[in-house]
Amino acid sequence: MLSFKHPGRHCIAGSWHPGTGEILSRNPANLDEIIGAFPVGTQAESIEAVAAARHAFPNWRRTSRLHRAECFNRLANIIERDQEYLAELMAREVGKTLSECRAEVVEGLHMVQYVFGTGRMPTGYVIDSEISEKDAFLRRKPWGVVAVITPWNFPFAVPLWMLGPSLLEGNTAVFKPSEDSPAIGQRLFELFLEAGFPPGTINLLHGDGTTGEALVDNPEVSVVLFTGSYEVGKRIQQVSANHFDRIVAAEMGSKxxxxxxxxxxxxxxxxxxxxxxxxxxxxxxxxxxxxxxxxxxxxxxxxxxxxxxxxxxxxxxxxxxxxxxxxxxxxxxxxxxxxxxxxxxxxxxxxxxxxxxxxxxxxxxxxxxxxxxxxxxxxxxxxxxxxxxxxxxxxxxxxxxxxxxxxxxxxxxxxxxxxxxxxxxxxxxxxxxxxxxxxxxNLPCIGAEVHLPFGGVKKSGNGHPSAAGLVDAVTHKIAWTVNHGTEIKMAQGLKTDV
The missing domain is CATH 3.40.309.10 (Aldehyde Dehydrogenase; Chain A, domain 2)
Incomplete structure (x- = not known):
């Protein structure tokens, strides 16, 4: 019988909290089997989790990008060690066949390896200026706190699609797994802690739609990443419209x-x-x-x-x-x-x-x-x-x-x-x-590889694909122009005479 390192609990700023309420995770292949019991996050706990992520953000953002990437290298090694355990737990909790669950664990591993590799890739580029004495640069910067709300059907790979680019680029996160797959969500979170991600950099909040709405409605959340139904995704976008600088990346089903x-x-x-x-x-x-x-x-x-x-x-x-x-x-x-x-x-x-x-x-x-x-x-x-x-x-x-x-x-x-x-x-x-x-x-229409964007159009998505394509949602681009001359010369022929 599988067991957990911890019972079902939230984890905020590196500390475990039992919480209140109860979500029973059952094996859909045998409804008599209870995988575990998990709390339902309250509005107060949601506020606490976001505050912890916001507090951790400045230090994490200032940490060398290469050091952030090293955390993912350690995470990859831990996932490789626990592949069979993770696959079996997933099969029992969500009812996917063991072979599919093994493939999903490998997909999640590939995302972590991809993120580690991109840690040494450029975060911007040089652009020529009209003025020869000027150097112009484009650079990506993190937004801040990212709320990660994930589905039950890919409870391991999809969170890594979202958490990987978010954390590598210097954001911090609050992770709310689906109420239908809290056990695999918590186990994944435990692996992040074991890999050495600093307290508060990633926080775990269990719960249902009420918990998710409290998280989305928090003005301290800069980005919401969501995969699930159109109805929930639409609600997230409606609530987020009240926050002037909110980014939402939503993948919302298909036909x-x-x-x-x-x-x-x-x-x-x-x-x-x-x-x-x-x-x-x-x-x-x-x-x-x-x-x-x-x-x-x-x-x-x-x-x-x-x-x-x-x-x-x-x-x-x-x-x-x-x-x-x-x-x-x-x-x-x-x-x-x-x-x-x-x-x-x-x-x-x-x-x-x-x-x-x-x-x-x-x-x-x-x-x-x-x-x-x-x-x-x-x-x-x-x-x-x-x-x-x-x-x-x-x-x-x-x-x-x-x-x-x-x-x-x-x-x-x-x-x-x-x-x-x-x-x-x-x-x-x-x-x-x-x-x-x-x-x-000449292939099925299912399947994904992490170095490709994953997303859609119309009610299936809002233009921010996940996996490798997510970087553009969890960062914003800045322009940086430096004058190396001894006088000011302006583009477009603008006069500077006083």
């Missing part, structure tokens, strides 16, 4: 799709579609709720996809034979089943009925079978426009490439897409005409 052209390699297309739709039980922000399939190959593709989908093994995340595990909790079960029913009401031809698994092996968990249906595109259909966040998949036929572009763009989201084709001209057309933040060719 991603894979576009399968009639020249596609069918087996590759089936693999890409299945992985995009059902990995993590469809609970990735980039999961494909839609497969757009050209009419000429629709029947052949659908037949092969259904054959493979029926073979998917669903079960205990710790059993490495399983392709996927449960959804996160009972509310998620009900939401997915509601959308399954809605697809029928909206006229879908159901090809595979998604339902709750209630046999002996699965009855104590939140297990669902895939729901697959064929439906013609129409702007009025909700089930192909709204994010379901579960094993719910629409197969949508299209005639022309322009039709596919129109269908793909006809949602309020724009996070991820993939196109399956052997024609480089089609690849370019979709790249230019579809609205997305991350695109793939």
């Amino acid at each position: 991603s799709a894979v576009i399968i052209c009639d020249d596609a390699r069918i087996d590759l297309a089936v693999s890409a579609g299945l992985i995009s739709a059902f990995k993590t039980s469809g609970q990735r922000c980039v999961s494909a709720g839609r497969l757009l399939v050209q009419e000429k190959i629709f029947d052949k593709f659908a037949e092969k996809l259904l054959t493979v989908t029926k073979r998917i093994r669903i079960g205990n995340p710790l059993d490495e034979r399983n392709f996927t595990g449960p959804v996160i909790h009972e509310n998620s079960v009900e939401k997915v089943l509601k959308y399954n029913r809605l697809s029928k009401e909206e006229g879908a031809e159901v090809l595979l009925v998604g339902e709750r698994m209630l046999d002996h092996e699965h009855k104590r968990g939140c297990y669902l079978t895939p729901h697959v249906y064929r439906i013609a595109h129409s702007p009025q259909i909700r089930c192909i426009r709204e994010e379901v966040f579960g094993p719910h998949l629409a197969l949508i036929p299209f005639k022309t490439l322009d039709d596919a572009i129109e269908i793909y763009n006809d949602t309020d989201f724009g996070l991820s897409m993939a196109v399956i084709t052997e024609d480089f001209r089609k690849m370019r057309l979709f790249r230019e005409e579809c609205n997305f933040g991350m695109g793939y060719v």
